[in-house]
Amino acid sequence: MNVSSSDGRSFSIRTVTADDMSAVADLDQRISGIAKHDYWQDVFERYGGRRKGRFFLMAEDGNKKLLGYIMGEVRAWEFDSPPCGWVFGINVDSDGRLGGIGTALFQAICDGFRKVGVHTVRTTVSRKNELVMSFFRSQGMMASHYIQLETELDP
């Protein structure tokens, strides 16, 4: 799928392949500061390629440079929730932000969810990560009726 950014640059969105994984892991490391090569190998094994209800998409420019990626899947009946789309990862290279790349990736994964009959999309975001929260808000996402809870385990 070919898209134009708000500043006129064109880029395309496609499914991530094994050859892209090194660039995806590098982009994540640049942004998070943490190398997670085992994690990315596991993500690719579970979500790479075209699998029904699972999406691992990337945006690239005309020179095949990775600009960003998004991952998600359809989950059903966890905590009595009817099938819904879950976005569990998104990253856009710092140089490409505010150009509509994140929005295009988000719209592409939502199109994927719609095609498999899902009409709700959900995500989890740290309330300390206001940049990412603000992005999801700009896509129309509001707090759901689910609240995430956690506790520290005694040693």
Added chain:
Amino acid sequence: MRLQKATRCALYAILELASDPKRQLSANEIAEKYDISTNHLAKVLRSLGREGLVEAVRGAGGGYRFSGNAKRTTLLDVIRLFETVETVSAGEREPGDETAEGLALTQVTMEIEAIERATFNSITLDTMLKLVGRYRK
């Protein structure tokens, strides 16, 4: 949480003006739409003007227009101009605060405040205008 009157006036005015940054509106026109006092709104608009969020246009047909960045200004940025957004931990010590019960109560209150603050600070004026658009449909 109930926002104070001045804060609500400011948010209505700034959303009205940001919905069309080229358009200029008088304080009267905005006040009429939201059924608020023109005098009160004029004070609020002056405060928004000092922050560079709106600018006064002088002369015949003058008024105010939006001069901020709607994608970079959050609800919290506006709220902070008119009311204190103070957390429990930053406030004065109250009797009982240092007891186990007081500490537990503070933890619960801080959880609520943190969610409230993150919500206000993650919603930009641009996002609010999209939300307003949903209600107009």
